Amino acid sequence: MKMLKLLVPTLLLLCTAGCRRDDDAAVRALARRIIPEQEARFRFEHLADTGDSTDRFELESRGGRIIIRGNNSNSIAVGLNHYLKNYCLTTVSWSDCNPVEMPAVLPKIEGTVRGTARVKDRFFLNYCTFGYSMPWWGWKEWERFIDWMALQGVTMPLAITGQEAVWQHVWTRLGLTDEEVRAYFTGPAHLPWHRMSNIDRWQGPLPQEWIDGQAELQQRIVARERELDMTPVLPAFAGHVPQELQRLYPEAHITRVSYWGGFADEYRCSFLDPMDPLFDKIQRAFLEEQTRLFGTDHIYGADPFNEIDAPTWDPETLGGMSRHIYESMAAVDPEAVWLQMGWLFYADPTHWTQENIRAFLRSVPQDRLLMLDYFCEFTEIWKQTERFYGQPYLWCYLGNFGSNTMLAGNFRTVAERMEEAFSEGGDNLRGVGSTLEGFGVNQPMYEFVLDKVWETGLSDNEWIDRLADRRTGHRDATARALWRTLCDSVYTLPSQTGHSTLTNAHPSLEGNWHWTTKPTVGYRFGTLWHLWEQLLTVESDRDTYRFDVVNIGRQVLGDSFLTLRDRFTEAYKRHDLPAMEHEAALMREVLADLDRLTACHAEFSLGRWLDAARSFGSDEASKRYYETNARTLISVWGDSYHLTDYANRTWAGMVSTYYAPRWELFIERVTEAARAGRPFDQKAFDREIRDFECRWADASSPLALPAEGDALATARELAVKYKPLFDTLP
Structure with missing residues (x-):
């Protein structure tokens, strides 16, 4: 028995070594995890050692199978992804909540396709x-x-x-x-x-x-x-x-x-x-x-x-x-x-x-x-x-x-x-x-x-076209044109510290109150609205498409909030209470609809973040500890206002339980000041809202989170509802 125990690991080691010569076991296991129904149609081979350490891969079709070769497991995995993205039009997300969607029949590769790494x-x-x-x-x-x-x-x-x-x-x-x-x-x-x-x-x-x-x-x-x-x-x-x-x-x-x-x-x-x-x-x-x-x-x-x-x-x-x-x-x-x-x-x-x-x-x-x-x-x-x-x-x-x-x-x-x-x-x-x-x-x-x-061999413009194809799951001229415009006219500025739409900012009459919430964009608001309109005409059942519908719509709704807040402020300065009430009602609606839209995709979920944190606890006390830590980071961050909202994110549940209540209190206090004929006291409001923020971070009662909805139906409904507003955006 002792000899058998020693022999089994040795045989497994020899088997693994042998398998790697003919078929890469690590990439085989990866394929089995992400595309289990199609995994057997692939073969993963190692390229012959030429003495050149440059990472490279090759793809070809042979005998009804897809052959992927590389100089190591990492390069073979890149080759697999190149095939999935450019032939199957499949996106493998970094998030496990997103499905890997594959075609019923694996597309054939004409000739041999090669890729070579430009850096080590x-x-x-x-x-x-x-x-x-x-x-x-x-x-x-x-x-x-x-x-x-x-x-x-x-x-x-x-x-x-x-x-x-x-x-x-x-x-x-x-x-x-x-x-x-x-x-x-x-x-x-x-x-x-x-x-x-x-x-x-x-x-x-x-x-x-x-x-x-x-x-x-x-x-x-x-x-x-x-x-x-x-x-x-x-x-x-x-x-x-x-x-x-x-x-x-x-x-x-x-x-x-x-x-x-x-x-x-x-x-x-x-x-x-x-x-x-x-x-x-x-x-x-x-x-x-x-x-x-x-x-x-x-x-x-x-x-x-x-x-x-x-x-x-x-x-x-x-x-x-x-x-x-x-x-x-x-x-x-x-x-x-x-x-x-x-x-x-x-x-x-x-x-x-x-x-x-x-x-x-x-x-x-x-x-x-x-x-x-x-x-x-x-x-x-x-x-x-x-x-x-x-x-x-x-x-x-x-x-x-x-x-x-x-x-x-x-x-x-x-x-x-x-x-x-x-x-x-x-x-x-x-x-x-x-x-x-x-x-x-x-x-x-x-x-x-x-x-x-x-x-x-792919140019940047060809890369954009292939991206559009895999987001929708098929070649679509509207989607391709849309993604070209996104890359040329929307994706123009680097990320900034505290980047957010104004919905996520600590409320104020002007500006964005603090450096941790910057609503800076490099495009005209109307441009993104019209792109969202176009996206909603594309036919697709892909999860990636639904994500884009929610994500771009989330940005459009968030961008519009800045205009509404500024109109509310102008009405306040004019002492025009009816106009203030009109703009305040629109602000409330946008926040509510933003929460409803983001609830249509799992990636935009406060509940997912908090549930994951609580899962590390072994009893209610430890679950609450982890939840408090999770809440704190995405709200007040630390022990002073300096980093408040730095980790802001437009998530379903976060909008309805944290951002919207702050804006509701702001609307109430500004309206009260206008009715009383006195200036709005921003400093007093800041102290009041800080108390709310700290209570939210430390709360333990369950949150009332929105139910998941149909992304496309919800987005189309909101696009119709807000078209008169969106068409006035600069």
Whole structure:
């Protein structure tokens, strides 16, 4: 029996190795997950090794089957996706709530189709994504998302889930109590900003059930990513420590970092000088424990000064810090490569002068520091720093802040800048990536960025046509023209922090009150309205089409609210009460209909977000804890008004229970002031509405959420209803 137990794993290993020579087992399993009824019609083969490390794929039809070849599993997955998108007109969403819709008969490929990668590495994710979009994911959601990344050719996913289990081990070994460690962590949705040294303790202590569950989840995540030839980017120690560590190591050089996000002093983080001997000890303990739990692929993310001040702005000292951070990694893992966000250079150009950037980058050995040029659709740091002073870098598209639901993305500019980077970016341009803060509503923009990595012979205009075809499931001239106009006239501006329609803003008579809710668009409102009208004439039963109907309609209704608010304000200034009441009634109707329309697709659901958060609880008390944390992030965010509504999103239920009540109270208070002949007191209203916002974030009573409706029928009804208004939009 003992011999049999030893023999079975060996036979399985030999079988797996043999299968991979003839048929890629990892991509076979991926296909079985996303297209189980058609999976047997595909064959996944490895291309012969020619000594060229360039990623590539081939497609052809043979003997009634679709043959997909690639130089590795990742390239084969890209080949599969190329076939699904361009032949089957099928979209595989990053969200598991969206179906994968396939034709009854697999289309034949004429000849051999080839694709070749133009860069080596493809990065995806951002620390913030793990808070704004992913904190309540289980394996079901992660499994679909990893499949999506493989299909898009992502080779370097950020993999920071579960690190609190590692830190718990490290800090307790260094002498802190378990209670101190768990209190040092924030609540789950705010962990990204704890990991980036921005806040400690907020909505802690972190439950042990969360820490243990996330460690188990991370083991599954990195195992699947490695199966699909991805290189997970795990974290490393960057200097953030519990303040209590000073008690145990009084000689250690620990300082408090600068204030962040309006949080009170009790939530400020502490930073250990990288030159301190304790730094090396912590780095070793962390990397060894992390490797024990999750393995290693030798690329480590470390970001010591993200949106906080460095202890000094002396270039020589900054260089010494970066050199020692790298050396502390290399002492544990001689193959270590440090991955660093370039966001800090964009966010604080006053302190990050060219002298300081040069000192920081050049103090790390060549090719051992990999930079992410974080927000290239807006500002390309590679052009300002002599291509990062020779260190390898990736051109990155950000595209979304806070999981905001706003049509955003400068399509043509992104295309031009990527082509320029490919031709002028230098030999140290290693790849392309996306550093989205949240998933939002603009998935095609990310597909476009990752598709441009591959030379397949498709022009940008042909790519748009194919996108239109797969959104509707068939070739349609109206849909193609519509998507061309969207890319040329609507998708013209990059995403902004706090991007939203005015519906989601803290109410005010003029402007948008705060920087966290910006209703900026780069198109005329009437343009999008007429595109929505055209979309509603297209015939399609695809879920992707229904999503577009809801998504564009959501934006149209949201855009119109700005006009109504401005008309309401003008009527108030004229002391015209009947006109105020008329505009107020329209404002109420738009908010109610916006809630009804977004209820027609699962992606726009507050209930889905809250139910997922509550699912992590083991009893009612813990369920409420997770729900409060989830509510807080998307409303008040923190402990002051500074970040309120930054993570706003137009979701069914969010509109009816949070945004609409705020506007209703605003209408009441402004109308009361007008009737009394006194000025509206915005400051008094702000205090009143802040109380409502905090109560909403902390509420535990079930919300009355709208029922799911028919997307097309609802949209057509609303288009008719609001046509007189929409036709007056500028």
